Amino acid sequence: AGAGARGGVAAAGAPSSAGVVESLACDMRDVKLLEKIGSGGFGDIFRATWRGTPVACKRIRADLINEEKRVALQDLAIEVTHLQQLRHPNICMLLGYSTSENNPVMLSELMRxxxxxxxxxxxxxxxxxxxxxxxxxxxxxxxxxxxxxxxxxxxxxxxxxxxxxxxxxxxxxxxxxxxxxxxxxxxxxxxxxxxxxxxxxxxxxxxxxxxxxxxxxxxxxxxxxxxxxxxxxxxxxxxxxxxxxxxxxxxxxxxxxxxxxxxxxxxxxxxxxxxxxxxxxxxxxxxxxxxxxxxxxxxxxxxxxxxxxxxxxxxxxxxxxxxxxxxxxx
Known part of the structure; x- marks a missing residue:
């Protein structure tokens, strides 16, 4: 679909990681990664289970360093901040997240x-x-x-x-x-x-x-x-x-x-x-x-x-x- 680009001046009110809902924070001991099903510029997508439920798990790549990791964590925080407040049948639902340094992940409903x-x-x-x-x-x-x-x-x-x-x-x-x-x-x-x-x-x-x-x-x-x-x-x-x-x-x-x-x-x-x-x-x-x-x-x-x-x-x-x-x- 062609390469992507990033940048831009953030609109006023742009969210930060401080806006995430703590009740959605998950314990990674409850998450079991099963198989890799996709990847992007900064992260990999896994089919996983969370408390026994099939989910999709987006995990920041471990090999990222310095600026790449900073941007990846920023994107994850933005995505979590937006998704935690959205509820609509045509919006992929956020189920949980972890922003720990060793396991920055986002859990969402598993799609076909x-x-x-x-x-x-x-x-x-x-x-x-x-x-x-x-x-x-x-x-x-x-x-x-x-x-x-x-x-x-x-x-x-x-x-x-x-x-x-x-x-x-x-x-x-x-x-x-x-x-x-x-x-x-x-x-x-x-x-x-x-x-x-x-x-x-x-x-x-x-x-x-x-x-x-x-x-x-x-x-x-x-x-x-x-x-x-x-x-x-x-x-x-x-x-x-x-x-x-x-x-x-x-x-x-x-x-x-x-x-x-x-x-x-x-x-x-x-x-x-x-x-x-x-x-x-x-x-x-x-x-x-x-x-x-x-x-x-x-x-x-x-x-x-x-x-x-x-x-x-x-x-x-x-x-x-x-x-x-x-x-x-x-």
Whole structure:
């Protein structure tokens, strides 16, 4: 998906490790690592058990030194601080953490795979066809927009700043959830911004280049609309079955979008409503991008018009088929 970048001026109210909830602190003697299932720049992800429950365990790499370790611990503290206050069906749930020097870890619910895993598997086995059906793509887009709308309507709003398929996880029931809040930032409420306008925006390259909003790459002021831009690139990826700017590396893709103002070509056969949503969401003008609530309204209307059922009705039917009968509370 291309290399990432970090940096930026923190918005006022950005959390520190002091904001974590002590009740979520875990004793590492209760954690048993089973197998490594992923890795990132500063940490490894393990399938583990915690008090007998299957969980995912993100652990800071032991070989990090000096500045790398400082940044990794800072990211972990930021992620824990954000996640401990978030509760939403489309946000990956934090279960516990340890900030001890020898075992800095974060425990979260165990997920089946990432959206990137799904998309890449389709590229390998799909014979040139998209990995996801249109129905599944729109369902995931709705779930992503639900999670992001929740974040953006928090008080103060939370910007993710690194939306990409690798940071979107799918659980064992097929529900998509937003994860990896190491680069997330709080944006001050309007009343706070009135007294300090500069606190409302950040600058600098933060996130992953292929999905990065143009104003971020150009080191301009930006707000939460950068997440809407990233969402548009993810939606395009799901529907098209291939990454935006497929034949360009990550940095070159960002240059194409930010400097030459290019966008991925949308097939003419695509539905007009989806085309308009994409074009609005990846608009060069951040103020022209829709809110996630507006994107949700569009996606839900499209889903019902094209699949003759609401997303909720589909999920209810799917659950009934999987379990054989409706759940009855006696």
């Amino acid at each position: 795979c990432s959206l990137l895993d799904v998309l890449r598997a389709g590229n390998v086995h799909g014979g040139g066809k998209p990995a996801l059906s249109k129905r599944r793509s729109v369902r995931y887009a709705v779930q992503l927009a639900q999670g992001m709308n929740y974040l953006h309507t928090c008080k103060p709003p939370i910007m993710h700043r690194d939306l990409k398929p690798a940071n979107l996880l799918v659980d064992f029931s097929g529900t998509l959830k937003v994860s990896d809040f190491g680069l997330a930032k709080l944006r001050p409420a309007p009343s706070a911004r009135a007294s300090d306008a500069k606190a409302a925006f950040m600058t600098g390259e933060t996130g992953s280049y292929r999905f990065m909003a143009p104003e971020v790459f150009r080191h301009e002021e930006y707000d939460e609309s950068v997440d809407v831009y990233s969402f548009s690139m993810i939606l395009f990826y799901m529907l098209r079955g291939m990454p935006p700017f497929l034949h360009l590396g990550g940095v070159d893709a960002a240059v194409a979008a930010a400097i030459r103002q290019e966008r991925p070509p949308i097939p003419r056969a695509w539905d007009e409503k989806i085309t308009h949503l994409l074009q609005a969401a990846w608009s060069e003008n951040p103020a022209s991008r829709p809110s996630f609530q507006k994107a949700l309204d569009t996606l839900r209307e499209y889903y019902k018009a094209n699949f003759k059922a609401s997303l909720e009705d589909d999920l209810k039917k799917e659950a009934a088929e999987n379990h054989g009968k409706e759940c009855v509370i006696c």
